[in-house]
Amino acid sequence: MREEELRQIQTERLFAVLNRVYKEVPFYRILFDKHSLNPEEFEKPEDLRSYPFTTRDDLRKNYPYNMFAVPLREVVRILPSAGTTGAPIVVGYTRNDIYTLAELNARTLKNLDITKEDFVMITFHRGLFASAFGIQSGAELIGASVIPTNLEDPVKTLRILLDYRVTTLICSPSFAIWLAETLLNSELNPNTFMLRRVILCGEPFSEAQREFIENTLKVKVYNVYAVTEVFGPSVASECKARQGLHFQEDHFYVEILNPDTLGPVKPGEIGEIVVTTLTKEALPLIRYRTGDLTSILPKPCPCGSPFLQTERILGRLDDLVLFRGVKFHPGQVELLIEQITKTKVLWQVLLWREEGVEKILLQIAPSESIFSDSFSEQERMRKEIEEKLYLEFGIPIPVKFVEASSLVKEGEAFKKIVDKR
Numbered sequence: 001m002r003e004e005e006l007r008q009i010q011t012e013r014l015f016a017v018l019n020r021v022y023k024e025v026p027f028y029r030i031l032f033d034k035h036s037l038n039p040e041e042f043e044k045p046e047d048l049r050s051y052p053f054t055t056r057d058d059l060r061k062n063y064p065y066n067m068f069a070v071p072l073r074e075v076v077r078i079l080p081s082a083g084t085t086g087a088p089i090v091v092g093y094t095r096n097d098i099y100t101l102a103e104l105n106a107r108t109l110k111n112l113d114i115t116k117e118d119f120v121m122i123t124f125h126r127g128l129f130a131s132a133f134g135i136q137s138g139a140e141l142i143g144a145s146v147i148p149t150n151l152e153d154p155v156k157t158l159r160i161l162l163d164y165r166v167t168t169l170i171c172s173p174s175f176a177i178w179l180a181e182t183l184l185n186s187e188l189n190p191n192t193f194m195l196r197r198v199i200l201c202g203e204p205f206s207e208a209q210r211e212f213i214e215n216t217l218k219v220k221v222y223n224v225y226a227v228t229e230v231f232g233p234s235v236a237s238e239c240k241a242r243q244g245l246h247f248q249e250d251h252f253y254v255e256i257l258n259p260d261t262l263g264p265v266k267p268g269e270i271g272e273i274v275v276t277t278l279t280k281e282a283l284p285l286i287r288y289r290t291g292d293l294t295s296i297l298p299k300p301c302p303c304g305s306p307f308l309q310t311e312r313i314l315g316r317l318d319d320l321v322l323f324r325g326v327k328f329h330p331g332q333v334e335l336l337i338e339q340i341t342k343t344k345v346l347w348q349v350l351l352w353r354e355e356g357v358e359k360i361l362l363q364i365a366p367s368e369s370i371f372s373d374s375f376s377e378q379e380r381m382r383k384e385i386e387e388k389l390y391l392e393f394g395i396p397i398p399v400k401f402v403e404a405s406s407l408v409k410e411g412e413a414f415k416k417i418v419d420k421r
């Protein structure tokens, strides 16, 4: 698909969806009227910028069925989602939505060379069942042999991987880490497994965690981004180049917006992912604010895809830190440290006030391999991190190497941000 072709598809589909929600969903009709918007006058994707956003709160207020754009008799699947914060929302699919979901997931899996020869084990705990459904339908459409489970037991999972000659495992990052740790402490030899790839979905993970899973399980790890409210695990995924997420832009119109100005960000700047569904029938969403943060990658991907490519999910909008007018996310800091140290290190940002002035310090507890380096090498690394932080955020953030014991803990975990302002 060429870029002009993609733009043409997006324009036509945006026109159609805006007009459809205006006609079928009272929530949108009232909202568009309030903003004096006539979807009949929509001409080009940029026109979408004058349209209002949809939030998770809107879905809660219209719970259960008031956001649906089709009569309930046309809805063939209904997925409740408790979400992480209280009030429930519900997501619906028509028969066509189910096909689209399967096709989009099949596309993701085919891009990773999964064929009907593969044995695909999908294991998600209950909270992620929406992701499980979507990926399962994609794998089945390809014709792979699918083993869906809801096991939360790494020992049993290892047994199945071995006995069923599973080639592809799809699960959450935390489960994959647990599995890798279990394998390390077992007598099993990872080379006797047929497992070639692990596809992670449901939570963000770091590059160091990816490396740990890859080295322990002897696999390649790929990242899939899911938004339950939008279409589950079909919105974006990595290709084989694994250089970031590709959004499936013929089915989702994606904007990466500055959380303050709500205008588009430049490549490299962090912004919120805002999605308009282009083909979803039961629950179309206009400019849905996901609350997830990422940044657009400036270079095109070697795979040649015309789709928007972004960094992995860097965190949630709710976790942004504001320091002297600059906003940054713990995930950005982590990514930058990992790129320089090439290992997993513990770190913590301290924020406090001295005579009314905001102060900041990044404390890093290096791994043993870094501590064994010469002092001058450590110093070089420390300076490099400071320089990169300055380039990234435009403010000086001093860096200090410390012992892990001096970092502040909350329960068992180290806090990323300690804000005493």
Ligand SMILES: [Zn+2]
Pocket: 239, 240, 241, 246, 301, 302, 303, 304, 305
């Ligand atoms: Zn690519």
